[in-house]
Amino acid sequence: MEPLRFRIARWVMRYRVAVLALFVIVTIGFAAGLPGVEIRTIFSDLLPRDDPFVQTFQDHPNFGNPxxxxxxxxxxxxxxxxxxxxxxxxxxxxxxxxxxxxxxxxxxxxxxxxxxxxxxxxxxxxxxxxxxxxxxxxxxxxxxxxxxxxxxxxxxxxxxxxxxxxxxxxxxxxxxxxxxxxxxxxxxxxxxxxxxxxxxxxxxxxxxxxxxxGQPMLTGWVYHLQKQTYGIFFVTLGALMLALMLYMRNVAGMVTPIVCSVVAAIWGFGLAGWLRQPIEPLLMIVPLLLMARSFSHCVQYTERYYEVLQHVGDRRRAAEITMAIMMAPSILGILTDVFGIVFIAVAPIPTMVRHAIFCGFWALWIIPTGVFLISILLSWLPVPKNLDQIVGGMQRERGIHLLQKRALGALSSLSHGPRARATSVVVVLLGVGAVYTASLIRIGNPVEGSNLLWHDSDFNTAVRAINSHFPGTNTLEIVFEAKKLDLETRVSRTPDVVQVSQAIQKMVENDPVLPPRETLSFSDYMMEGNRLFAGGNPKWMPLDLNEVATTGAAIAITHGTSPVNFSHIIDFEQQDSTISLWYKDNKQETVDAALASARRAVDAVGIDHPHFRIRLATGFIALQQAMNVVVDRYQWLILALVNIAVLAVSSYAYRSVLAAVILLVPVNLSNFMLLSAMHLLGIGLDINAVIVAVIGVGVGIDYGIYLLSRICEEFNAQGQDWGRSIHAALTTTGKAIMFTATIMLVGILPWYFLSDLKFMADMGLLLVAVMLINMLLSLIVLPLLVWWIKPGFAAREDLVLGEQVDLRKLAGG
Known part of the structure; x- marks a missing residue:
């Protein structure tokens, strides 16, 4: 019986005019949602809802408001x-x-x-x-x-x-x-x-x-630099199209990636507009990566179409056969991109959930555009005049295609035959080194100020200047929360609160590791009031710990003034209060030491008291730590979920768990190498970097699926010779893998030199690292694993992926 994908391909091509009309109607519908697209930051949505520090901040927004x-x-x-x-x-x-x-x-x-x-x-x-x-x-x-x-x-x-x-x-x-x-x-x-x-x-x-x-100025700088960022994006897209033009040198090779990528982008942004979900400006880098992924899929698809076209000679028939051949690996490859995005939603951060929906659906839209729309377009676009130069073999290929084939031929010799043993030793040593170096990476902010901007930016210069003249811009708040509203007692001025507050301040001020630059509590104001009420002598500053003394001191300091004048330290009803601790900077080592000091002090006095409880903590330092905890809690969970999903679909597609393992080994090795590169480049691991790293898993799986499927296809065609199968796969499918990784390098590397937003420059380096590491591991480690394992599934004829296709037979069909 004819496989389902061949029947689907025949149906689509038979009704290609109607299908294209449907694409146009759907695209117009999504385009109508574009005016509703909103790119903005919602600060509270950047915070994990289930974190106790965030909950304290939401309950007491006046204390240490960032x-x-x-x-x-x-x-x-x-x-x-x-x-x-x-x-x-x-x-x-x-x-x-x-x-x-x-x-x-x-x-x-x-x-x-x-x-x-x-x-x-x-x-x-x-x-x-x-x-x-x-x-x-x-x-x-x-x-x-x-x-x-x-x-x-x-x-x-x-x-x-x-x-x-x-x-x-x-x-x-x-x-x-x-x-x-x-x-x-x-x-x-x-x-x-x-x-x-x-x-x-x-x-x-x-x-x-x-x-x-201050945080509003930091986010304001991100907004301010958006226009520059969009300009750099256009430079990148221009570089990608120029590279595509120089590589393909024909209309079909140029038009299909551009049209399919634009249509997927309209669908992605249009859905966000219809859903009225704002997009975080810092995460706009991911849509650009999705554009590049769409380019990559289209290049893979188009090169395979050229191979088929050379055999069958007819555009419509070649497009139909290519759709049938590439449908399964394309869908599986795109789904791995989707997995790498949607599982980000497990992090309890509203912005991440919206991002997962927006980019996850965008990635999903690459399936209809990159499988069906591209086939319809190819069936009508003119036959390339340089077809032989692209897929004509060593005798007829010219220019960059010939150079690629020679380079890939040399590269393939490392993964099979006599050199495979030495290559294996090098890979193992690199893997051990990558795992060790990755373990050294620090979670959180590695610099004073913000790592989003360069060291000499106006913002970071201002942070250093303010920190050098004042206690700083970074506070940690220890909140004293009344158990019930009691306007007669006024909990924040009771002797118990004064005693516990002073004890905590004394302990943190004498902390041997990292004492705060300054501390402030309502008790400090009360002591000043007590001194003045007693005639002004400093010896009267200490408060007697009884109701009359503390109440009198509080009345003395607040009498005749609006309660809002103390809203940074007590609430309007004088029930809740805070101890503010100022620290020199917000580097992660400072954050860790500050929280450890506060915890030791709070543990010493106890959390629960008759009329109040102590909540640790809020303020800028606590909220920064809340974000870091999300990274620590969820980075491996998200990666594990992606691995499980890929394991399941790959095992089904190849009818073998071993196939999934072969795909996952190089891609997980690339993740450790990426973390190592981040550590060596001084890039801290935050939620944005985790997103890029997880998406990198999808990129690597894409490459692996295309290559492993081609090895399976070549296995029987090459007389079940593993060495020849690996060589044939690398010199055909490997070309598109090498090209897409290379053009991303050309398009993204200039970010580092053009962007005033250091975050964008860092993410550019990460994307370049993701592409290059995954390319090399896919082209070397995956075929190396195939060579050593010699998996039996490659010879099966019932695979969803990698089914052998007799083009000469189909050409006459």
Whole structure:
């Protein structure tokens, strides 16, 4: 009985006009969804929902909110030799600038007006004892100081505000901070980025430097560099098409990859538009990889079509036969790409789930476009005039095709015959080295600031500048959460909270490994209030641990002021509170040490108490760790799921578990080699890098499926000679594998030199590594395994893949 795939191919070609019309209608339908495509970041959707740190952040968003922009104004002197030169902020010009910048940033779109803080806002206060009690007033009155005596009075006020001296004004008095927190539901990163940068540009002058840091600015830079990124993408696509033109040198070879890839892209983006699911900007690199995968499948398909066409001579008949031959390996190869994407959805991160749906369906659309649409197009496109130069054999092939065939012929000699033993030794040694080096890779951020941008970028320069003048931009928050709302007790000011809070602060401040730069709790404010209430002598700072003392100190410090002035440290009802710990940077070793220190302190005092519980933790450091934990928990699970899926479908297709093992060995070896390359290149392992690594498994399986299927096809044709079968497969199917990997190198490597987004440059290097490593392992290790194992399934005639086709017989059919 004729195989099903031959019947499907005959039906499609018989009704090819109707099928093409269906493709046009479906493409128009998906294209109608394109206006709904939205490329934007939703910060909370980047966080794993099941992580306790994330849950603490969602329950207490005011404590250590990462959606904060820190703007540092640093005084410098254009003429430092001037007689009246004083490089401090205590001058009318700088204070007026801080005043104006604070009011301007308070007008930024999406800003939380209650969370704007600088030395000019009401939240920055000083306290002094008076004959009638404790007087708490803003550092600055309703206008900036103008006269020298006003400036001097302002300086004296600052000296009475310990927290301002630590957190808002640098120790050398040359810099001050303006902090503004944004409301996520109203935050448009691109709009805020443009507004704040324009504000900074206007404030910058010969005597003042302006630095901008914070998560909204980081994401804003990603938005800002999108246009450059899209430009680089077009350069890449142009390079791919140019390479394709030079390689094929005919209309059919040029048109089919471009048309099929564009149609799949319209379907992919169109579905995202119809579903109204925003696409994360940083993950736009994966659609480009899918475009390249579509190119790869089309090149494999077209080269096989040329081989068939040379035998049968008729375009329609050749397209039909090629569809029947390539249907199974193409579908299986594309499904492995789909597996490499959809299993990302097991990570409990909403952005990853949306990404899996968007890119998973896009990868799936390569099946109809790369199997059926391409066959219809090939049946109508003109016969290439250079057919012999591409698939005419050693005697007639010319140019790059002849060079490829010679190179692949030499390469095949490494995988069989006398040289196979030496090659095996080298592969084993490389494998052991790769596994060892991969084990050294660090999860998390390896740099101060962000690894998304280059070291000398404006953002990372700003982070280093702020960290050098202030406690920093990286906090870890230990939250004290009241067990129930009790407006009479006000849990955050009870003796128990004060005692436990002070104990934790003392332990972390004396941590022998990594003490924080600064700590802050509501107890610190209460101690200052107690000192002033008792006449101002420092000896009265320690609080008596009884209800009267702690309540009196809290009332003294908060009386006459809005509760929102303390919202960064206690909630509005004074039930929940936090201890803020500042650390020097957010490198992974700092994050690990900070969390270990906090855990030791919390374990020492206990988590559960009569009226409150301690939750560890929130803040920038805790949320960064939450992302790292996802990578640690899920990277091997995702890889295992991909392996299981490939094992199942490959075992069915080849009627042999051994075939699946032969396919999976080189691709998993390539994964270890990729991790080794990342370690050697200094690229940290985060969720974005894991996505590229897992997709790399699909790429390698693609190559392996095409090659193993061709070896099986050649086995009987070559008189069941393993060496000749391997040689024939590598010099035919191997050409397309080598070409697609090479053009990806040509197209993507320039990213490293063109992109101001280091993430894109790093991912470009990873993609190049993925392509080259998988190409070499597919062309060397897979045939080497076949040579040593000599699998029996290659001789079977009932394989879904690798069925021997007699082209001479079909040519007359």
């Amino acid at each position: 959606l904060t922009i820190s703007l540092m104004i640093k005084r410098r002197l254009a003429h430092p030799d001037a007689a009246d030169a004083e490089p401090t902020i205590y001058n009318p010009e700088t204070l007026a600038k801080v005043w104006q910048v604070t009011r301007d940033i308070d007008l930024a779109p999406g800003v939380d007006h209650d969370q704007v803080l600088s030395i000019t806002t009401e939240k920055a206060r000083y306290v002094e004892a008076t004959p009638t009690g404790v007087d708490m007033r803003p550092l600055m009155d309703d206008r900036p100081p103008v006269h020298p005596e006003d400036v001097e009075d302002f300086r004296r006020r600052v000296e009475r505000s310990p927290n301002a001296r630590v957190f808002l004004i640098s120790r050398d008095d040359t810099a001050t901070l303006v902090n503004a927190t944004f409301i996520e539901s109203r935050l448009d990163y691109g709009e805020v980025f443009a507004y704040v940068r324009d504000l900074a540009d206007k404030a910058r002058d010969a005597d003042h430097e302006i630095y901008l840091a």
